Amino acid sequence: MKFVHHRAEMSILGEMYDGVAQGRGRVALIGGPVASGKTSLLGRLADHALDSGAVVLQAIASDSERDLPFGVLGQLVQSPAVPAGMADEFAALIEDGATTLAGDPNAARQHTSRAVATALLKLSRTAPVVLVVDDLHHADEDSLHCLLFLMLRIRTARILVALGERTSDRSVGPAFHAELVRLPHCRRIRLTTLPADGVVELVTGELGIDAARLLAPGYHELTGGNLLLVHALLEDHRTAGGPAEPSPGFAFRNAVLSCLRSSDPLALDLAAAVAVLGDAGRAADLAGAGADEAVRVLGDLESAGILSGGRFRHPAGAAAVLEAIEPGRRGRLRRRAARLLYEEGADSRSVAEMLVASEDLDEPWVATVLRTAAEQALAEDDVEKVVRYLEPVSRLGDDAQRVAVTTLLADAEWRVSPVAAERRIRALAADLGVAASAPGPVRHLLWHGEAEEAVEGFGKQIENTGMSLDAEALCLSVACTHPALAKQLPVPARPAGTRPVPSGTVVDTQWRSARILRAVLRGRYGDNVVVAVEQILQSTRLADATVQPLTFALRALMYAGSTDRALPWCERLLEEAAKRRAPAWQAVFSALRAEIAVRQGGLPAALEHGTKALALISAPSWGVAIGSPLASLILARTEMGAHDEAEALLAQPVPAAMMRTVHALPYLYARGRHHLATDQVYAALRDFMAAGELMTAWGIDLPSLVPWRAGCAEAYQRIGDRAKAAELVDAQLNLVSDSNAAALGATLRVLANTHELADRPPMLKKAVDEIQAGGDRLELAKVLADLGRTHHELNETSRARMVVRRAWHVAQDCRADAVCRELQPHMSAEDLKPASETGDTDRLALLTSAEYRTAALARHGYTNREIARKLFITVSTVEQHLTRTYRKLKVGNRADLPAGLEPSVAGTA
Template sequence: MSGELGAFVDWISSGRLHGRGPELARFDALLADSRCGRGNTHLVSGPVGSGKTALLQACVDRVDDALVLTATAAADERDVEVGVLEQLLRSALLPEEADAAVGALLGELPGSGRPHARPPVADLVQGLCSAVLELTRHRLVVLAVDDLQHADPASLQALLYLQRRMRSRRMLVLLTELTPTPPSLSVFHAELFRRPGCHRAKLRLLSEDEAAAVVGPELAPAALAATGGNPLLLAALVEDGHAAAPGPDGLVVAESYRHAVSSALLRMDARTVETATGLAVLGGPADPARLARLLSLPAQTVGQAIGALTDTGLVSDGGFRHPSAAMSTLDTLSPEGRAGLHLRAACLLHAEGAPPRAVAAQLTTSGQAPEPWMVELLRDVADEALAADEIEQAADCLELALFACQDEPGRAAVMALLARIEWRNNPSAAVRYMRPLRVALRRGRLGDRDAGMLVRYLLWDGRIDQAEETLAWWAESVPGGSEELRFTRRWLRHCCPALLSRRGEGEDRVEVGAADGVSIAASSVEAVDALAAMLSTGPSQGIVDSAERVLQSQRMDDTNIEALCSALEVLLCAGSLDDAQTWCDRLLAEATDRRATTWQALLSGIRAEIALRKTDLPAAVTHARAALDLMPTQDWGVFAGGPLSALVLALTMLVRHDEAERELRRPVPKELFETRYGLQYLYARGCHSMAVDRPHAALADFENCGRLMTAWRIDLPALVPWRSGAAEALLRLGRADRARALAEEQLHRPGVEGTRTRGISLRILAACADPEARGPLLEEAADLLQADEERLELATVLADLSNANHSLGHHLEARTLADQAMRVARLSTAEQFWQRTRPPARLTALSDTDGAATLSPAERPVAQLAAAGHTNREIGRKLFITVSTVEQHLTRVYRKLNVRNRADLAGRLHLTMSETA
């Protein structure tokens, strides 16, 4: 007995299957009546899985004082004459005399086992039925026939023969049949129910309350929605519930459910199964007329089949109740048959004017696109899906289009779009398209936009020689140039200047302004033009405005991500850090929502650089690690230098030198050092070498960086301030003259005026100057760094200024500046780094023994300078605070120290004017 059947029988016998109780009671009554010599026939009908067989078995199990003869009709035995009747008579041990009589009728010679000719069918039926009737003389006989719809005609005639003669016999005939019943049984039914003693019952599917008795009240609603109350399917769900974790609705729909669906379909007629497969292919709710056209079946036949599927509980409102049921239905088809049906569905939907996406779904499932219109439709749907960030659907459409496309330009365009899709989440996977795309470009089969993409992706992967060769082919194919070619050259100018330098291409004149028109291509050109201008002339308001315009005008996609990153880098290099952070965070959130891994990684790398410039070192580490974690190093190619450099610098400034060393041991491609990202890497490595007291190694990296930037004509301190690093190393090595020369050179580079780079350069010059000349240089540097909110450098400048004042005998000012330097350093996340690397201050801050224990850190330097006789304006200038703030601090100082004026304050702090001289 199968698992499902056993479960049914147990449920029926135990009363758990509440909906079958009346049927058992009816059977008991008929059984009692038949024992009294009043023969009865009971026909139970119902859809597949409704429990007919289980009910029949449960009834048979209740009989303990009768001869029970059973048979199951089968579709593949319908042509076997008296097959069902023979099963009945061979299903139990008959009395010897009856057994011999039956054997003789069935053509068996007693004692030999050899067959002999059977009598004609009519005589055979009469003889076998007489043998059955004879058995009723001695005991109650119960005949049980399952799946009557498959019985052979002769056995049906035998059942009618018995029914006409059993009314006064001790006989009970139990029959089950599947609904809807085939037309071939209509005559049988008409004849059967003409006679008395013939009863009929139709099994219905279970209600929610009845289903609850099977699966429990909590799961009953979801189970009923998935099964329609079909006991076979409910039993499968119970079995699945023991084998897997539940879904969101608490229900487990797994292997047993799918097997039950397949089992139910196998018991249905061919037209119903064919209709089910068509419904699974088209999806529900079904349009019967469309389904009929798909299957080339009469609409009436399809309607009847849908009715049968609905009665079974597989279908509701013209669609499958559960996706697993549809999948199991499709599994009944061969792979070829399934593909062919999906292709027919695609053609049908296209002819009816269905949405292209519905047609494309059928084509991709079929794996075929033999018609030209199909390839064109797949490309259109892929474009639409890509715009909606439905990457998997776009890839499925394009892969089939590539397989089916016959013309070479079309194949190249499809392949390029596939490369873009792959690159969005896995740049390494896009590499497989590079070679065929290069061949297509060489043959003139690749479009302008795709040629630019090819050059950029080759560079990303470190294939600089191939990128150079590809650029040459492309330039030859468009003698007059193009907007896309111009964009790519500009992009290469700042990203891989070595490539254009090797080609001998001079630096073009760059004019930055509003892009002509509103096309994405024009806006992208404006972005890289702005960055190119930045590298040539330094920052300007016009360049910053141009970058902002690009960021405001474009939605991020595969064609403009490089342009948007370029615009962010303009803001970063120009020192517009708050604007850069706002835009970068906005784009990063969008990339995350759209699940574009490569975009996320690129933007996280830029976000790390922004945090680094703002001396938000923990954030810089977080964003840099996020960038490197999003993609493995091999996927980053040469672009790994960006986030890796930011991470090394941030870890170095956090005095986490072991971690920085580990990051520097990451393997990077040698081609990295032919790109801008190699410059960043060299600079970061040099800074780390300085921090761990390896000035010679640091100087080598800084100078190498400088040689490359000079050769590539992008020697802009805002990009990489290599001279500052080299000058620091030279000072450490005692070569002040060379350090001074580098600092003076840097002061005259484009874009230095009014920036933090000028402040750093002035600090280095001051370190090389005589004590008398240091003050003005350091004060100007402090002003610039205060405006730039560069706390770490500002703290260093203030410490230098403190030492300069001390060497000149200005001890009170030196002490005040030392206190101010410490306070600024504490506001920085790099205080520990500053403590280890700053010049040692020769004066400490005002101590508590000076009577200032009650003063706050902000009030102490104000009190010191006021006691030394400085005016409020002078104090504000020296401490980089407003006069109003000075006045507020002094009011609180006077109150805390109980003094009235500056003279009292000096006495209270044990200071005199002579002490500061």
């Protein structure tokens, strides 16, 4: 170890030695904290004395030899430097003294001390004698007596006695110190750890000035100047390949342990207590030490640079201490620490951190603390800690406790991996029959299609114990997602406007959302459904227990014809799920966002969000709900004309249990649309009919959920059965609510195509109005395409051209390539050119904003009256705008208006 500190102290020792050589005996008492350099200082003194021709006798006291009579003295007089004849004499004296101690200890000590002192004084006449004793605090009493006897008699002898001891150590005894320090020829030297500049000097000597500039401040911070620790950091630095910052490793951890083991016997216990508790506040209680003792030893550890402010300077130090403890003892220590914190009312999270690594957790207070801590962690979206807190007690306690703890664990894990949560719940259900009778496990099992037995057991429990509030909410939820299973459960009928629980509770949210969605699915909802749903959305915080209620609320808006109202809520929830690091939540709301996009005709958005939904969690994690994101993707790919990609999506396996849930309905419909688009008409008909059979059997025959009759009607038209198509679409029209503009418009489009050619335009125009109000751009493109073709077949060329152009641009905006391909035969080459290529851009710049908006709507097939209604102006004003537009653009009528006119650019829909 390179000596870079205590130069002043070494100079003092050198001066003392010089005086000894001239016959002035001296005693040096060197004290300091552990690893402060006293051993190095004593070694340097011994080397200097040897080089000067002195007889150097050395000894190191050891706690293991504290009871050995004259142990330290024996080491001194048996040193190789003792002349051979004198060595035998010393050996005989030690042996004789040890033998006679039992009879008369005082006499034996006096006799041995006098004889040894006489021999050493005689030896000092031939050459200076230096006695070096390190770790004096471990020396046996007999040796201390002899040393004191000698030191009292060396003032005029050529003898230097250098003693090294640990500061604040009480094992030597105050009497010895009192006698020693009153000697006029004794000098006390107190050592400290390296100051900051000393660490800089040491690191510079080892690594160079540049490395010292980077590392020395951190080294001093981590070690407090403890020489052993600084050298350990240097070793770790070399082992790690020279990182640019301090990196405590194996050597540092070992050095910490070495310091503690070289300290007071209580030091390791107190250090372990500090490592467990995180600070020294309750360390004495945990270690079972007296307050005064603890203060002294902890003070020593502060002086030695092990602790700072009652804490380890680096986590590696605490980790080293804990690793050195036998695992069982470590667990018990943490358990006692947890109990101490619990009894003084500490935060549950602090207590839980102690408990999770301890043993014997089967006590009521332990489970309570861990559950409370887990709930706090869950509120902070820390799933990892929830699992760590609850895992140890998931198999403890009575049945009810195990169900509650495992359900909470599954709820937390579901955020990240629903399939992991399902495995946990399934194991619980297998080990504990009542698990399937609890609402929490049943909800998880429903998601993964393992619910038949669970629902049956749940129904029996209701029969035996009555309908609880949780049970009532679950029954309503099952009716919304698993209508076939719902028949096994009682669904209570409450008078309108009544609630089973106070507003604002989670159960109330679950109950209300499920009740509203169930009413919507059955077509039994009124005009106030949007208000009721938005009250839920406004008052419900996203959480494990509210994900399903919130999705129910969004679906109720969509199926009631208010998809535009669902969109901002869905995006808000999707953003929150992302912020809270919950991939499963994100996946659920991404799937809903994709469905909203499909319903609004936003095919690129549907593709983006549907793909994201399937990427966020694995296919097995989706369980039976995988049908929803797949349906959106299949529909988007189909309408975009990407039939190979749609076919690949259909090749993805889906759970058989999905076909017994509502998630089968959009999947069957999407598969039917793909089959219809690829001329597999009978396969399409089979899919649409399958969806219809399920919906009618389940009592949720709602066209806005899945318009299976319209799908069948289009298929029947393809095979020439117009009568059957008309029958089906008429039946659908009777089921569509007048308030659901999008569903009504889509139904009118299909219905119009079952009528004679001359009867179609009025129906298709009404469909256009309804669809525009409903906001489905893809359906608008389709109905405009049908209207344009109808005008074309009726030889209304000018009108046909305008409507087809409008359909083309709407379809392009949706990326509906399939519709665009159908329209191409009815469009001129000029119509297909963008404005930049036709030279329209400069001409359009001549128009005012009002003229542009009017002309854009006119070019896309709107009548003057329709334009006036949309722009809130009079028909006369429309005519004036068009007249000026024709003059500026040098065209004769609306059929000649340029292709560059777009309603979206004009700021209108």
